[in-house]
Amino acid sequence: xxxxxxxxxxxxxxxxxxxxxxxxxxxxxxxxxxxxxxxxxxxxxxxxxxxxxxxxxxxxxxxxxxxxxxxxxxxxxxxxxxxxxxxxxxxxxxxxxxxxxxxxxxxxxxxxxxxxxxxxxxxxxxxxxxxxxxxxxxxxxxxxxxxxxxxxxxxxxxxxxxxxxxxxxxxxxxxxxxxxxxxxxxxxxxxxxxxxxxxxxxxxxxxxxxxxxxxxxxxxxxxxxxxxxxxxxxxxxxxxxxxxxxxxxxxxxxxxxxxxxxxxxxxxxxxxxxxxxxxxxxxxxxxxxxxxxxxxxxxx
Numbered sequence: 566x567x568x569x570x571x572x573x574x575x576x577x578x579x580x581x582x583x584x585x586x587x588x589x590x591x592x593x594x595x596x597x598x599x600x601x602x603x604x605x606x607x608x609x610x611x612x613x614x615x616x617x618x619x620x621x622x623x624x625x626x627x628x629x630x631x632x633x634x635x636x637x638x639x640x641x642x643x644x645x646x647x648x649x650x651x652x653x654x655x656x657x658x659x660x661x662x663x664x665x666x667x668x669x670x671x672x673x674x675x676x677x678x679x680x681x682x683x684x685x686x687x688x689x690x691x692x693x694x695x696x697x698x699x700x701x702x703x704x705x706x707x708x709x710x711x712x713x714x715x716x717x718x719x720x721x722x723x724x725x726x727x728x729x730x731x732x733x734x735x736x737x738x739x740x741x742x743x744x745x746x747x748x749x750x751x752x753x754x755x756x757x758x759x760x761x762x763x764x765x766x767x768x769x770x771x772x773x774x775x776x777x778x779x780x781x782x783x784x785x786x787x788x789x790x791x792x793x794x795x796x797x798x799x800x801x802x803x804x805x806x807x808x809x810x811x812x813x814x815x816x817x818x819x820x821x822x823x824x825x826x827x828x829x830x831x832x833x834x835x836x837x838x839x840x841x842x843x844x845x846x847x848x849x850x851x852x853x854x855x856x857x858x859x860x861x862x863x864x865x
Contacts, residue, residue: 577700577792581622581645584792588623588651591787594774598723598832599626599695601772605834606633606693611719613637613690618672619679619710619722620644620697624652627672628659630693637690639672642682644700645792649674680705684713694722696832699749707762714839720764725749726771726831733784733828736816740809752833763840771833777825781817784828 581588603626613634618627621641631639641652656672663669677683679694679701692710703724710720730746737745750758752769759767778784820827 578644581643581792582647584790585623585645585647585651587790588648588792589625591790592623592625593776594830594832595622595696595791596625597774598834599629602626602693602695602721602723602834603629603633605836606721609719609836611691613719615689615715616640616691616693617642617682617684617689617713619692619694620700621652621674622648622697624649624655626693626695627652628656631656631670631672632659634691635670638670640675640684640689641672642675642677642679644676644678646676649676680709682709682713686712687715689713690715690718692718692720692722694720694724696723696725698722699725699747703750703755703758704761707758707764711762711764711840716839718839719836720838721836722834724755724833724835726833727751728773728829728831730788731829732817732820732826733781733813736781736813736819739816740812749831755833755835759835759837764837765840767835767837769833769835771831774830774832776828776830778828779825781814781826784826 614636615638616630616634618630618639618641621627621643624641627639627641631637641649643649643652652672653674660669675683679697692714694710698706714720725747727749729749734746752771756767756769776784778787817826
């Protein structure tokens, strides 16, 4: 991915921080993908002692993970501290009267970057990341996740694919050549980054979600509230003119069907296990054993 299309990390943090208060009002896609990811956990036999909710946001999944694994220590990490204030309030409200019980477990909330996790090596049994990794450099994030996972630790995640908001991207393309819509990695790039990070047995699949709106401005307002407005390094700086917005709205109208405008999202679901530590791969003669599947990119 060209540097011009990569997310600018300070802009990501600022954007999500500004959206924290009203984020849950419009986070329809985030709820649906989070629920699907939680459902997929039901298919895995896992008794984690320590869980990382990576990109915890306002804490909805943090609460669900704590309910599912009541004996586990849960850590919520987000790049926007304001989001963590919302997560703390959400968890507090979810406990009801139980919060007054002695020795009641509380999640640890940490402001941090997925590309530089402030966690010790081999310290996490489950990393849960719902729609967070698309704002990161994947190779760096997966390498960090593999570092903090304990042996037999599991990563479960969703991220956005390149066909996300294709209608809005096409509408803007008629206005200028700047990237007005964030560009995301495709499944091949995601798989390659996972293999490079030595995550074991990676599995990916894709699903499409379509949200509908009465008009394009309503959709763009939701994107702004979600903190998902354009944060690419090569984006156009400054205010966008009224005429340009009118052209985008007119271009978007070509996609209207049955009285509504679609906003399409390509969601990539993935999971993988912690790789074999390098120390365990060393042979008696000092050589390093690399499985054939690691070299071919195939799993037996």
